[in-house]
Amino acid sequence: MVVRLLLFLFAVSCTCLLNVARAADENDFYRLETIVASPAATESRSKTWRPAPDGLAMEVSGIAVLDDKRVAVAIRKGEVWILGGVYDDPPENVTYKRFASALHEPLGLLKLGDSLYTTQRSELTRLRDSDGDEVADEYLTVAKGWGVTGHYHEYAYGPKLDGDGNLWVTLNIGLGLKGKQLQRTVHEPTLNLRQGRWRGWGMKIGSDGELIPICAGMRSPSGLGANAEGDMFYTDQQGNWVATNSLHHMREGVFFHHAEALASMNLPGSPISGIEKIPNGVPFPEAVRLLPQLQPPAVWFPYKKAGQSTTDIMLDDSDGKFGPFAGQLFIGEFTQAAMTRVFLEKVDGEYQGACFPFRYGFASAVLRMAQGTDGSMFVGLTNRGWSSLGTASYGLQRLIWTGHTPFEIKEMRARPDGFELLFTKPVDRETAANVASYALKSYTYLYHSTYGSDEIQNKNLTIPAATVSDDGLRVHLQVDGLRELFVHELTAKGIRSADGKPLLHPEAYYTLNRIPKK
Known part of the structure; x- marks a missing residue:
């Protein structure tokens, strides 16, 4: 009896010590609320399971926050839906209204004036409801003219606004295409280049719909967005020519890292010229010395330590409603179903800075983010059939600051x-x-x-x-x-x-x- 009592007291004391010493948890500071999410293919149900009506696959590829406590979301199958009840806590009565359809893989969504803008595979499109029935009846081409060869990797992202109100889009490189040659300086004598027009470039849209090429060297620029100063940035994902995920300041005439984007270097309007040789197989600092046009990223995301596949960029401009990080950038992470945080500063007129882990445990791959009118963050999810952590294949979640400040x-x-x-x-x-x-x-x-x-x-x-x-x-x-x-x-x-x-x-x-x- 004495032995049992001693064991019981020992167990109780250990439990008390564990509770006292419990490390803070991300949920203590930023909690997740699921608005809609499907179970993963390997699971019939999960605690994050909240289905959309009629089997709608809510593979979110764009989010636009509306002023009336609703959000608009683009989905991969080529539709835009308006969701109501998304700020309810919990969101028990979400409403769904299809606004647009028959789009070609929209990978972004922006509310501007009385319209929604989205970048389809081959054009930037304005969607407008002219008769007030909450269904788009005008599909207007805002800009087009970049190349589309049919390669499945030729994604087009955006639009996003810079601080001056200009629209921007970024264009994925086509992978594995072969064509004309550019000389390398190390190991291999030539580089094969065959890309559609402006693939791997960041483009600004003129007031008349003109495509204005700004910078080149992108591989998979899934995320773009402005910082608090209104300057534009994009994220890139690890691959050929790209050592690890990265964040870059987009400005005119700059070349980043993916050499095949130079296939469009000599097109009319290109702000880049004269690159004839590409370093290959050298440390990155040496490559910068050898190729003056090559500009380093503002931030590298060390692989796996700070994500494996960066996506969207969201500026916290909530003035403290989202916690202590106002003015910083939040970066989506696909494979780890997570999010990182970025602090930037200027040194000698150029951006550089640090990235930090921020939040893990989303229901699926984080592809899109947008800040709600109350400062909370809407997070669009889809693993697109590729591998990601999480209990769902796709969905929409909301990240809410609890009011408690983490020690960071x-x-x-x-x-x-x-x-x-x-x-x-x-x-x-x-x-x-x-x-x-x-x-x-x-x-x-x-x-x-x-x-x-x-x-x-x-x-x-x-x-x-x-x-x-x-x-x-x-x-x-x-x-x-x-x-x-x-x-x-x-x-x-x-x-x-x-x-x-x-x-x-x-x-x-x-x-x-x-x-x-x-």
Whole structure:
């Protein structure tokens, strides 16, 4: 009897200790509400199962938030639906109204004036309801003229608006096409180029519908969007010429990494010219030196550590309604059914910054995101038959800030002698000043024509000092051995908040393209 009592007391004490020591969970700060989701093919039901009517496959490929507490969603089969009741908590009485149909793989949706705009495979289209019955009766071509060869990978994405009100689209490269040749400088003598017109380019739309080519070198630019300053960015996905997922600042005349986009370099209107040789099989910093037109991404997303297939870009412009990250970018993640967060800064006039894990556990691959009128985030899901984590094949979810602030690294800024970290809550001064609380290393990637790249030229870095600000919100890390054009991977597992909590996500990945001079 005594032994049983002792065992019982031991079990109770262990349970109490586990409850006290329980690490914070993402759900404590950002909870998911399922609006509609189908079960995955291998499951008949799941806790996220909430079917659409009449077997509608809600494979969301675009989201536009409307002003009347509804959202419009484009779906892969070529339709646009208006959903009501989506802000209800829980959303028990969602309504569905088909607005448009017979579209060709729309991969974006934008509300502008009295119309919805979507990019189909071969054109940018304006959808308008002229008689007020909530069904589009005008399908108007806004812009067209990019090439379509019939290759299944020739996706077209958008539109999105920049800060000046211009419409932008991005165009996927066609994979495995062969044609004219461009000389390489390493290993292989020529590069075969055969692409449809402007494939792998970012395009701006003129007021008269003119296609204006801006920048080139994209592989699979699934996400695009503006930051708080109104500058346009796109995400790319790992593949040939693309070492790992990346975020790029789109501006005129810039070449990024996918060499086959240069098939359109000599077309009328191209702002890029004179590229005759492409480095191949060299470290990325060396490639930048050899090819002056090649511009590094603002942010690299280290493979698997920060996603495997980046998608949409969403700016948090809710002024705090979505938590402590106002003004930052959120990036969708396909394979891991997740989302990352990006902080950007300008150094010597160019963007660079850090990415952080943000939220896992979506019901399927995250393809599209849009911020609701209340600051919450609508998340469009579809795994498109490809592999992704999650309990559903497709659907629409809503991510809601609970009002509780997580202990996170909010910003990571470059300094001439290291980095400055800004936290969402004051830190425990003892752990934050202890250099053993941090680990830092740097690495880069190969620039080459084959698929992806391992991390190369790895180097562990020394942190001689960590200085905590008077308010406890900032820590200055002095770092020996900073390297330009390298990713600097920080882990801060030893640090605690002033109330003794560990970081919700202790990892940060800073792409240090330039070391500040002051």
